Amino acid sequence: MSLILLRLATALYSIGLLHSFLTIIKRQKTLFRIAMFGICSGFMAHFLSILFAWIELKHLPISNLHEVLSFFAFVIVLAFLLSYARYRLDSLSVFIFPLVFILTLGANLVHVQRTMRPEVLKSLWLYIHVPTTFLGYAALFVAFAVGIMYLIQEKELKRKRPQAFYYRLPSLEVCDELGYRALGIGFSLLTIGIVAGAFWASVSLTTSWERDPKIIWSYVTWLIYAVLLHYRLSAGWRGRRAAWLSVIGFIIVLAAFFGTRHQGSAHTFILQ
Amino acid sequence: MNVALVGVSHKTAPVDIREKLHFPEPRLGEALHQLRTQFGFEESLILSTCNRVELVAETSIPDEGLHQLKQFIYEFHQVQPDNFERFLYSYTQTEAVHHIFRVASSLDSMVLGEPQILGQIKNAFTLAKGAGSVGRTLNSVMTRAFYVAKRVRSETGIAGSAVSVSYAAVELAKKIFNKLTGKTVLILGAGKMSEMAANHLTHSGVSRVMVWNRSYPSAVEVARLFKGEAILPEELFKHIQQADIIISSTGAPHFILTREDGERIIHLRKNHPVFIIDIAVPRDVDPEINKVNNIFLYDIDDLRNVVDANMRQRQKEAQSAEDIVRQEVESFVRHSQTLDVAPTIVRLREHWEKVRLDELAKNRKRFGDLSREQEVALENLTQSLLNKMLHGPISELKRVSSQPADGTALDVIKRMFGLKE
Numbered sequence: 001m002s003l004i005l006l007r008l009a010t011a012l013y014s015i016g017l018l019h020s021f022l023t024i025i026k027r028q029k030t031l032f033r034i035a036m037f038g039i040c041s042g043f044m045a046h047f048l049s050i051l052f053a054w055i056e057l058k059h060l061p062i063s064n065l066h067e068v069l070s071f072f073a074f075v076i077v078l079a080f081l082l083s084y085a086r087y088r089l090d091s092l093s094v095f096i097f098p099l100v101f102i103l104t105l106g107a108n109l110v111h112v113q114r115t116m117r118p119e120v121l122k123s124l125w126l127y128i129h130v131p132t133t134f135l136g137y138a139a140l141f142v143a144f145a146v147g148i149m150y151l152i153q154e155k156e157l158k159r160k161r162p163q164a165f166y167y168r169l170p171s172l173e174v175c176d177e178l179g180y181r182a183l184g185i186g187f188s189l190l191t192i193g194i195v196a197g198a199f200w201a202s203v204s205l206t207t208s209w210e211r212d213p214k215i216i217w218s219y220v221t222w223l224i225y226a227v228l229l230h231y232r233l234s235a236g237w238r239g240r241r242a243a244w245l246s247v248i249g250f251i252i253v254l255a256a257f258f259g260t261r262h263q264g265s266a267h268t269f270i271l272q
Numbered sequence: 273m274n275v276a277l278v279g280v281s282h283k284t285a286p287v288d289i290r291e292k293l294h295f296p297e298p299r300l301g302e303a304l305h306q307l308r309t310q311f312g313f314e315e316s317l318i319l320s321t322c323n324r325v326e327l328v329a330e331t332s333i334p335d336e337g338l339h340q341l342k343q344f345i346y347e348f349h350q351v352q353p354d355n356f357e358r359f360l361y362s363y364t365q366t367e368a369v370h371h372i373f374r375v376a377s378s379l380d381s382m383v384l385g386e387p388q389i390l391g392q393i394k395n396a397f398t399l400a401k402g403a404g405s406v407g408r409t410l411n412s413v414m415t416r417a418f419y420v421a422k423r424v425r426s427e428t429g430i431a432g433s434a435v436s437v438s439y440a441a442v443e444l445a446k447k448i449f450n451k452l453t454g455k456t457v458l459i460l461g462a463g464k465m466s467e468m469a470a471n472h473l474t475h476s477g478v479s480r481v482m483v484w485n486r487s488y489p490s491a492v493e494v495a496r497l498f499k500g501e502a503i504l505p506e507e508l509f510k511h512i513q514q515a516d517i518i519i520s521s522t523g524a525p526h527f528i529l530t531r532e533d534g535e536r537i538i539h540l541r542k543n544h545p546v547f548i549i550d551i552a553v554p555r556d557v558d559p560e561i562n563k564v565n566n567i568f569l570y571d572i573d574d575l576r577n578v579v580d581a582n583m584r585q586r587q588k589e590a591q592s593a594e595d596i597v598r599q600e601v602e603s604f605v606r607h608s609q610t611l612d613v614a615p616t617i618v619r620l621r622e623h624w625e626k627v628r629l630d631e632l633a634k635n636r637k638r639f640g641d642l643s644r645e646q647e648v649a650l651e652n653l654t655q656s657l658l659n660k661m662l663h664g665p666i667s668e669l670k671r672v673s674s675q676p677a678d679g680t681a682l683d684v685i686k687r688m689f690g691l692k693e
Contacts, residue, residue, distance in 0.1 A: 026592075027429045157447060158562065160574040162581040167433065171450035172545060236542025239566045 002056065003108075005049035006070060010104040012042030013077075017101050020093035024168050032090045039093070043077050046104070050074060062130050066110040072134055073103035079138040079182070087178050089170050095145035125200035133193030137253060139186030140225065143179045144250035147243035150175035154240055176238055179246055183232070187225045194222055217256030224249045273608055274683075275413060276337035277368040278345065278360055279319075279326030282382050285359035293349055293356065295320040300396075303348055304403040311340050315407040317400040317414070321392050323382055328372065330409040332683055334364035369413060370601045376417040377424040378431065379593055384586045385431035390421050412608060420600045427596060429589040433582035438469045440578045441549050441570070442476050445517055448547050448568060452477035458515035459483045460508075461522030462494050465551045469519050474498060482515060484508050486522065509533070513540040518548045520556040527558045534561035549575070613669050620669075620689055624662060628654050665689065 016038030023032040053061035061067040080096045149169050156166040228245045231237035280290055295318050307316040315330035331337025346353050363371045374380050378389050397414050400406050425431050434440040457478050459466055481500030485491035491502035503511050545566040550557040562569040
């Protein structure tokens with residue numbers, strides 16, 4: 001049941017993705033309603049998919065690669081919907097939904113194995129560490145997407161020759177503001193998530209989890225975002241510099257996630 | 273669609289010809305009245321702007337209608353036909369509807385996507401209504417034209433971007449600052465262009481205006497125009513960092529703002545962006561300033577480039593607009609034909625039903641007393657005769673209505689069966 005719903009969600013997201021692109025290319029606002037329909041109904045199907053898996057497994061479904069991909073895509077769509085509710089940026093969907101589609105497609109393709117959950121995961125800490133971390137990364141992904149939009153728009157404005165993007169992207173100030181908000185929210189959530197993870201590991205893991213590459217990289221990315229946030233608040237690192245750092249920060253997040261998959265002790269179950 | 277249209281526009285005639293055919297507003301009522309009483313046009317509309325003069329009328333014989341409309345124009349303006357014939361264009365029926373829809377959607381305007389034409393057409397329509405010159409035909413064509421114009425404006429980018437330098441400046445400001453409310457604009461120097469740009473900016477929400485001039489009294493004078501503040505000549509760099517937008521057009525032969533100034537300003541503003549418009553020749557602002565992060569410098573040529581790029585965008589959007597108009601014309605013509613046919617069919621039936629009943633009543637006496645069954649048989653006989661007779665014409669009417677043909681077939685049938693009043 002959960003898998004069928006996920007397939008449905010993927011199909012609906014693809015409608016959303018296609019119409020987001022069409023909206024931007026043809027500059028027809030009416031097309032975006034179809035995109036939003038695809039996105040919202042896909043989101044509901046996705047939510048039900050996770051809910052059904054949860055009921056079936058009797059715990060939060062994030063124990064293997066399939067579940068992780070699905071859950072991450074889910075929180076990214078959630079982050080997008082929250083951003084859209086506040087800022088109504090149609091063009092943001094074009095930068096966010098390719099990844100969502102890839103993640104859900106990946107989740108569909110990766111074999112679903114309801115294996116026995118590793119002992120270490122049977123804990124309440126799971127419910128604190130994982131959602132906050134994932135939501136944090138989703139918010140940072142929004143900051144990444146908006147950062148790219150900012151950089152493209154800024155380039156067009158600096159070059160003083162309006163081309164395709166100039167007409168289709170929102171203003172610099174809106175991109176910057178959303179980027180700032182997403183950064184703040186993402187960073188706060190990530191902090192809670194990492195701290196919760198550290199506590200959890202110290203209570204339940206015996207191996208030297210402190211030297212787990214994945215965990216070390218998460219500290220590094222946390223530090224990068226901490227620096228960015230600090231300088232935004234105090235020295236006015238806004239606009240172009242902030243956008244670049246949001247972009248680079250998230251690239252490091254991705255590199256860390258994929259680069260450390262086959263190493264370390266704490267997160268190995270994600271490979272299954 | 274029994275519509276005929278005759279006119280001149282900036283595309284077919286120079287201004288000295290157009291002005292001779294212009295209908296001044298006070299005389300429009302008189303003109304419409306003449307069209308009705310002397311030329312027999314039940315429905316008519318006159319659009320007369322600086323770029324076009326067009327007459328639209330309802331007419332059942334298109335070519336004759338066109339001829340009459342032209343006659344009216346020549347007589348009303350007391351001009352010789354030979355001098356003007358070649359400047360006039362004319363359309364009938366579907367083509368006329370197509371032209372009307374295009375004009376209303378600003379596709380025929382001098383500046384593609386301009387907003388005034390729709391208002392002008394609406395005024396002409398209201399006036400014609402007031403003069404009693406609008407009936408079912410013109411009403412349905414014109415109200416549909418307004419709808420199509422709205423569709424074109426909202427579904428294409430044809431009216432989207434700025435095509436004048438000062439509007440382009442506002443548009444750019446919005447691309448940088450999103451909302452202009454709460455922002456501050458600083459005017460350096462004085463001049464028509466900078467005042468116009470500042471005007472547009474304040475109308476778009478800029479709340480604070482500062483003015484600086486080498487001569488303080490001049491600054492005060494300009495500041496008064498905008499209910500803003502004048503800055504003392506020596507205090508420019510005390511206040512300049514408060515400006516989000518700077519419009520510069522002083523007569524200075526050197527740079528007023530250098531790159532170092534820019535860097536300092538941005539630092540003081542903690543990287544809040546600055547939009548600088550340099551209208552002056554020779555330029556007031558060092559072009560190198562554009563290299564500073566978060567400063568955007570546009571001189572007059574840059575603004576013109578933006579306008580050109582916007583115009584090209586509009587041309588592209590015009591394609592989609594033309595497609596929309598074409599679709600709408602087809603659906604309108606089809607729809608209006610079905611509308612025309614239904615009442616015609618009803619009237620056809622009604623008319624001949626009345627004839628049947630009349631004849632029955634007239635000839636009833638000759639049959640003497642009839643039994644119940646015989647009465648019914650008589651009724652059925654006359655009914656079925658009538659149905660069989662009308663079956664052909666009614667089928668033909670329905671067939672004609674489903675094809676995008678013109679209205680003449682319908683007219684022929686109406687006349688044949690005595691339905692044309």
